[in-house]
Amino acid sequence: MIADTIIYIFLAIGLLFNALGVIGLLRFPDVYTRLHASTKATTFGSIFLCLAVVVFAISQYLGSSEVQYLMVITHTIIAVCALAITNAAGSHAIARAAHRSGQKPKPAVVDRLSEAGL
Numbered sequence: 321m322i323a324d325t326i327i328y329i330f331l332a333i334g335l336l337f338n339a340l341g342v343i344g345l346l347r348f349p350d351v352y353t354r355l356h357a358s359t360k361a362t363t364f365g366s367i368f369l370c371l372a373v374v375v376f377a378i379s380q381y382l383g384s385s386e387v388q389y390l391m392v393i394t395h396t397i398i399a400v401c402a403l404a405i406t407n408a409a410g411s412h413a414i415a416r417a418a419h420r421s422g423q424k425p426k427p428a429v430v431d432r433l434s435e436a437g438l
Contacts, residue, residue: 323379330372337365349426351418359411363404370400 344357373396381389 321379323375327372327375327379330368330375334365334368334372337361337368339365341365351423352415352425355411355415359407363407366403367400370396370403 338361341358341361344361345354348354348357374393377389377392377396380386381393
């Protein structure tokens with residue numbers, strides 16, 4: 321069925337972006353780049369996971385006309401809005417606290433030729 325294919329695509333995209341957020345959290349050197357990776361990637365990944373839930377609920381509602389699926393859609397949309405707001409506000413608060421405590425970002429450009437004296 322088409323809805324199942326769309327659900328699997330949304331789930332794959334969501335899991336991929338959440339995994340990229342985890343990898344960025346583990347690999348990046350300082351708090352600012354880690355916040356960027358975790359906030360952007362996991363927000364985007366969670367939106368796609370919620371889209372999969374919405375598509376599932378719509379497909380189930382069209383098949384059975386039960387009101388509970390409309391509630392699932394409504395709650396999922398509210399959760400996505402809350403997630404988008406709280407992720408952005410939380411990462412901003414963490415970055416501001418890191419900056420105020422004296423955390424400096426790592427240099428973005430590494431010039432190995434100037435370090436070697438060439």
